[in-house]
Amino acid sequence: MSILNKMFALKQFCRNKGYSTVLKRCLTLNVDTAFDNKVYRLHQIETGPSITSELEKAEALKLFKQMDMVRRTENALAGLYREKKIRGFCHLVVGQEAVCVGINSIMRPQDTIITSYRCHGWAVLRCESISGVIAELLGFQSGAARGKGGSMHIYGPQFFGGNGIVGAHVPLGVGIGLKHKYTNDGAVSVVLYGDGAANQGQVFEAFNIAKLLMLPVLFIVENNYYGLGTASHRSSANPEYYRTCSFLPGIRCSGMDILTVRESTRYGFKHILDGKGPIIVEMMTYRYFGHSMSDPGTSYRDRDEISSVRERKDAIQHMKNMLVESKLATPEEIKAIETENKKLVTAETEKAFKDKETPVEELTADCYKSFPFPMRVPKMHTWIPHKNIGKYGSVSK
């Protein structure tokens, strides 16, 4: 039986089982024209991730809910930015929700994550509350980093942040992997970076050491086709980032289908936990907003491109279609989740706004873990004692 026949048979099987509580789906890559007919592209590995994927109803609805929540939170943040309530940089992840939600769903409690400045999706998934994420961008005291980090520097349990320096968090993530191996805690360090960072020298330095020391690191390239405004084929002599490293195996999958994201991540975890060393997974995705809120995103790509991706490939719409087609959820159930999320984001935004900006007394707090010395401030002849007030130890286990 050829692969295509096999896939067809499985598809039929899935359809026939339509009333079950399990979403069982044969994966195809029709969501991305970059991929011919293969679900995965592989580099230095024989067999790739599974071409079928199963989801329990409860899990499927949870993942849909999370993706929808990430998008709604981001849209709320976009609104607050336009109202000038949010300052500085604001890089939205809208369009790429399947990547963070899908990876997160495979991670175990001991696993860690570090990502780039486009980190709000992870913040929504990992921080103590959504109001804490919104408050952080508002610069409020109840923010996840007490208003000191802002959009790019948000942290949560086992979440080592966004990072404002393109590529710099990749070695950091490998270092977190070194900790996992050193303490033998069985965890995997998941390190996400974009196509814009993929050609950084330090990324290759990190690949090299990760492989030499056989560290439990899952590298994930979130390829949204543009590093800032430069298309990947214009920035990269080899824009196929899953095969940029001669000694690391790689997989390319769609990042617009949460099931391929999950299967690829699962495969990556298994590869690492089987002792085969680090691996790169490239997920093809797309952002609908500009690079940041200050980028209208129309000079290097046209609106038609954005709307065409939105119409044909949107990850959340795709998930909805899968849920309905497989009869796992009715349109009403989906609507109910959306309504619930909408209410939640409104409530969390209101909750965030009940707080106020971090007071000036915190200016000189938490610069060091231990610093019994005064800190100088702009006011003439003025030094303020250093103090510690943050939630120390609330990231690393």
Next chain:
Amino acid sequence: MASRGTITMKNMTTLGKVLSRRNFSTSKALGAKQLTVRDALNSAIDEEMERDERVFVMGEEVAQYDGAYKVTRGLWKKYGDKRVIDTPITEMGFTGIATGAAMAGLRPICEFMTFNFAMQAIDQIINSAAKTFYMSAGRVNVPIVFRGPNGAAAGVAAQHSQCYGAWYAHCPGLKVISPYTSEDHKGLLKAAIRDPDPVVFLENELLYGVAYPMSDEALGTDYLLPIGKAKVERPGKHVTIVAHSKAVETSLEAAKTLAGKGIEAEVINLRSLRPLDFETIIKSVVKTNHLISVEQGWPSCGIGAEILARLMESEVFYHLDQPAVRITGADIPMPYTKSLEAAALPRPEDVVEAVKKILKVK
């Protein structure tokens, strides 16, 4: 470790000569055990690795080669691949990895073969290590030590002869140490390793082989010196000379010459550049009414510039009888040839001349 014993013995044979040049030292411990700076660093690392399983060393040639300057000699044999990790010559990558390991809870000692090469990794030192605790509002601390030789060595020209004291001392989030004696190196490195924040530990290649007396206390495994506290190396009443690292030696030699002319110079060994122990400087200037800073680094925005600016801003300014002055390295990239290299760094006679000038002594 037998190998370490051998090295100490070798140094002991040349010690007489070294000591005779250094008998101006105010050390109470005449006849006390002598230890080279290299061995002081080695025992500090060894003791802290023994004490805390989370402590490990990572850097170029630290393991099988026994350390480019033999500071980590014997540690790989004792602790193995897991805790003494040879890296490729890729500073940005391994510095980031060491920093990430610290964020996750380990206690890395990240060795730079020299701090000149740390410029390749300075983004990780500043943006990742120094700023994360503040950016995360105290959620993620980075207990890491960046260490290695800093400043001018001998005959290695511009790219390998630069003092980074002012560079790192500029940055909040870092603690910066620039030690002088063996006791300084041991007590401060142990304190740095136990410190919960990122510490930049600036050694000097030319001091590695120099032996200094070690008190019984300093030979013990719990010998810690406080970060942020300077040491009065030599008390005096006529002029205050503030220096760090090898410039302390220059200042002490100058003080010895001055003593022969009846001038008692007080020499302060800063030990820490950030935080800077300004209290000790104030106390001294109130007594001496004169200040000279001595450093091997460049003049612009240097450590001396900072000390003089702080003095100018403070009430102690009124205690000065003459304007304070800086003695610094020449404002040029380091030349290779011997005579020019010597002329590019402060010499004791430069300090002596400056002191005589501000004290108006002939």
